[in-house]
Amino acid sequence: MPGEFVDQIFVAAKRWLLSLLPHAPDWVVQIASALLNIILLLGVFATLFALISVLERKILGRIQNRYGPNRVGPFGLLQPVADGIKMLIKEDVVPIRADKVVHFLAPIMMLLPAILALGVIPYGRNMTAFSIDGGILFFFAVGSAAELAVFMAGWGSNNKFSMLGAMRAIAQMVSYELPLLIVVLPVVMIVGSLSPDAIVAAQDGYKWGIVPRWFVLTPWGAAAFILFFVAGLVESNRTPFDVPEGESEIVAGHMTEYSGFKYATFFMAEYFGMFAVSGLAVTLFLGGWHAPIAWLEVVPSYLWFFAKLAVLLFVFIWIRGTLPRTRIDQVMSFAWKFMLPMAFTCVIAAAVWHYQAHGWAGWLSSLGIVAVVYLGLSRLLDTRRKFATRTYRFAE
Amino acid sequence: MSPILFWLFAFVMLVFGAAVVINRNPIASALSLVVCFMGLSALFISLDAFFIGIIQVLVYAGAVMVLFLFIIMLLDLRVEERRKINLVAFVGGLAVAFALFVQICFVVDQLGAAKQAFPSLRAAKMDDVHNVGLLLFTNYNLPFQIIGVLVLVATIGVVVLSKRELR
Numbered sequence: 001m002p003g004e005f006v007d008q009i010f011v012a013a014k015r016w017l018l019s020l021l022p023h024a025p026d027w028v029v030q031i032a033s034a035l036l037n038i039i040l041l042l043g044v045f046a047t048l049f050a051l052i053s054v055l056e057r058k059i060l061g062r063i064q065n066r067y068g069p070n071r072v073g074p075f076g077l078l079q080p081v082a083d084g085i086k087m088l089i090k091e092d093v094v095p096i097r098a099d100k101v102v103h104f105l106a107p108i109m110m111l112l113p114a115i116l117a118l119g120v121i122p123y124g125r126n127m128t129a130f131s132i133d134g135g136i137l138f139f140f141a142v143g144s145a146a147e148l149a150v151f152m153a154g155w156g157s158n159n160k161f162s163m164l165g166a167m168r169a170i171a172q173m174v175s176y177e178l179p180l181l182i183v184v185l186p187v188v189m190i191v192g193s194l195s196p197d198a199i200v201a202a203q204d205g206y207k208w209g210i211v212p213r214w215f216v217l218t219p220w221g222a223a224a225f226i227l228f229f230v231a232g233l234v235e236s237n238r239t240p241f242d243v244p245e246g247e248s249e250i251v252a253g254h255m256t257e258y259s260g261f262k263y264a265t266f267f268m269a270e271y272f273g274m275f276a277v278s279g280l281a282v283t284l285f286l287g288g289w290h291a292p293i294a295w296l297e298v299v300p301s302y303l304w305f306f307a308k309l310a311v312l313l314f315v316f317i318w319i320r321g322t323l324p325r326t327r328i329d330q331v332m333s334f335a336w337k338f339m340l341p342m343a344f345t346c347v348i349a350a351a352v353w354h355y356q357a358h359g360w361a362g363w364l365s366s367l368g369i370v371a372v373v374y375l376g377l378s379r380l381l382d383t384r385r386k387f388a389t390r391t392y393r394f395a396e
Numbered sequence: 397m398s399p400i401l402f403w404l405f406a407f408v409m410l411v412f413g414a415a416v417v418i419n420r421n422p423i424a425s426a427l428s429l430v431v432c433f434m435g436l437s438a439l440f441i442s443l444d445a446f447f448i449g450i451i452q453v454l455v456y457a458g459a460v461m462v463l464f465l466f467i468i469m470l471l472d473l474r475v476e477e478r479r480k481i482n483l484v485a486f487v488g489g490l491a492v493a494f495a496l497f498v499q500i501c502f503v504v505d506q507l508g509a510a511k512q513a514f515p516s517l518r519a520a521k522m523d524d525v526h527n528v529g530l531l532l533f534t535n536y537n538l539p540f541q542i543i544g545v546l547v548l549v550a551t552i553g554v555v556v557l558s559k560r561e562l563r
Contacts, residue, residue: 027398102427134525137450144458148430151465155423167469174462194525 007300010040011126037129041118049271050080056317063321090260095158098257102156107258107265109149113142114272121279122196124289124302135196136188139280140181143235146273147173150254153266157257165253168243168328172234175332179339180231183224186350187215187284196280200288209294214287219367220349223374225285227343229312232277234331236270239320243328278312279305337381345373401442409435422468426461433457447524 005012014036018029054069054076061068069076094103120135122128132138147170154166188194191202203214215221234241250256255266282288286308289301326334349366356362408431415428433456440449532540 099423102423132446134446134450137447137454137525141450141454141458144454144462147458147462148427148465151462152427155465155469163469170462170466174459 007125007302009300010124010302037119041129042115045115045118045272045275048275049268050084052271052313053083053267054079056320059314059317060321063318084264087261087264092260092262093257095257097158099156099158102152103257104262106149106153106156106254107262107269109152110146110269111265111272113145113149114269114276116142117276118272118279120196121276121283122200122288123279123305124300127289127302128197131195131197134194136184136194136199136280136284139276140177140184143273143276144177146235146269149269153258154254157254159257161250161252161256162254165250165256168250169237169254172241172243172328172331172335175335176231176234176339179227179335179343180235182340182343183227183231183346184284185343186220186224186347189347190215190350190354196283196288200283200290203287204290206294212287212290212292214285214290216285216287218350218353219363219370220346220353221285223342223349223370224346225281227339227346228281228285229315231339232274232281233316233319234335236274236277236316238274238316240323240326241331242325243331274313274316275309278309278316281312282308338377341377342373345370398442402439405435405438405442408432409439422471423465426464426468429464430457430461433461445524447528 014033017036018033021029021032024032057079058068058076069079072078072082094100117139119130120128120132120138122131128135130138150166150169150173154162154164154169157163187199191199193199193202203212205213207213211217216225233239255263258266282305289305291297291299291301291304349369352369353362353366356365412428412431412435416425416432419425419428433452437449437452437457440446440452
């Protein structure tokens with residue numbers, strides 16, 4: 001069957017490459033297999049990073065009514081190459097009072113967890129680089145190392161802007177990690193497994209032959225997906241929540257003292273983190289590599305995954321282009337007063353949905369729970385502040 | 397598990413465990429402790445105990461260490477760096493460490509279970525998340541509930557203490 005062959009072409013190619021070492025001992029084959037996975041993963045996502053960095057500038061340009069980069073290569077597509085060369089040949093400045101070792105290790109520590117987290121996501125049928133039982137937990141465990149990296153960058157630079165930026169970043173990341181983790185809980189509860197492959201498998205099939213069984217199409221799933229996406233925005237320090245590196249206040253936060261390729265590494269880590277969070281959102285809520293319509297299953301599974309990923313990445317860029325930056329106190333109170341209760345509500349709504357056999361009654365009652373809590377929370381958190389006309393003390 | 401990996405990670409753990417104590421700089425000590433935790437979780441994972449290994453990173457290297465670093469940031473680091481080594485405390489510390497080491501060796505020597513090899517987890521083909529959950533909610537349900545109440549009390553305590561004024 002040609003469709004199946006195209007779907008499994010990468011798996012078959014890997015098997016063929018491994019068959020080139022017929023008499024090698026077992027551990028050589030294992031290491032070779034792991035290396036192949038790593039090289040492919042890094043290749044794909046480094047390319048995607050180059051592509052998205054130019055596309056982001058293009059889309060932002062379009063949103064702001066100007067052309068983006070359009071000078072290097074056709075449509076400015078070679079811009080990342082020029083940027084990369086520029087970053088590589090720039091002088092690397094290290095402050096004299098900095099802690100040299102910590103300052104040097106921070107960008108590496110930042111990139112490492114992002115790459116590791118990409119390993120557990122299923123990119124297509126039989127295409128998980130590192131498939132373990134606790135894949136979801138592994139994702140969050142390595143993700144928590146990013147906080148240490150931010151701290152290392154901020155403290156190692158010996159600069160007050162770096163330190164302040166790092167403190168903001170860590171406070172923000174720790175606060176949003178809680179809703180991010182809890183929002184994953186309903187999916188894990190319903191599927192009964194922490195393995196990303198099992199979660200994708202649970203979203204297989206179509207109700208009445210047309211509606212896919214993705215979790216985002218249930219009320220609790222939709223609420224959880226939105227919460228997950230917002231928390232993901234914060235975790236990857238993207239625009240409405242980019243207070244840690246607010247240029248107008250604290251230069252560039254924890255990255256103030258970095259230049260040249262180290263700065264580029266931070267930049268890359270941020271994008272890789274964004275890919276990882278979006279990839280996990282696709283896996284958890286958007287049905288992973290499954291097609292949205294039954295007869296479209298002939299399109300290879302990895303294409304579906306990357307199409308969904310591309311849509312999410314576009315939304316990331318779109319939000320960056322349209323929303324202003326929030327204040328740090330607003331970010332924090334939003335996390336604790338709204339995100340956390342809503343995340344717990346999703347867990348309860350999912351349980352109700354599950355115990356009414358995934359039917360209409362469960363659908364409606366979980367919708368009711370989510371809606372009531374949402375309305376109640378918005379009523380409670382509404383400060384009803386009357387905005388007086390602003391009076392200026394030192395200006396007219 | 398491969399003995400090479402065991403020796404590698406055990407060596408890393410010992411070196412960085414010693415670095416925690418030897419370093420004069422509290423931040424460097426804390427970061428060494430993180431590497432030490434990573435080595436421990438690598439040992440768990442190489443024994444096929446994925447769940448324990450991952451939780452080790454998530455809880456200790458992630459949550460607990462970030463808390464440590466936050467607290468260290470609020471301290472005056474110069475005082476700690478300028479402090480002279482107190483000879484009495486140094487010798488006393490060495491003696492206590494040595495006594496503890498001898499004690500552990502003695503206990504391991506006496507314990508029958510420590511002498512026989514445990515069956516490999518890979519052969520058992522078990523879902524360790526499932527097993528841990530099952531045990532928590534059957535055999536150890538009461539301790540689990542008690543810990544839950546304890547954590548709740550701590551949370552409420554923090555909220556009360558950090559409030560500026562009680563209304």
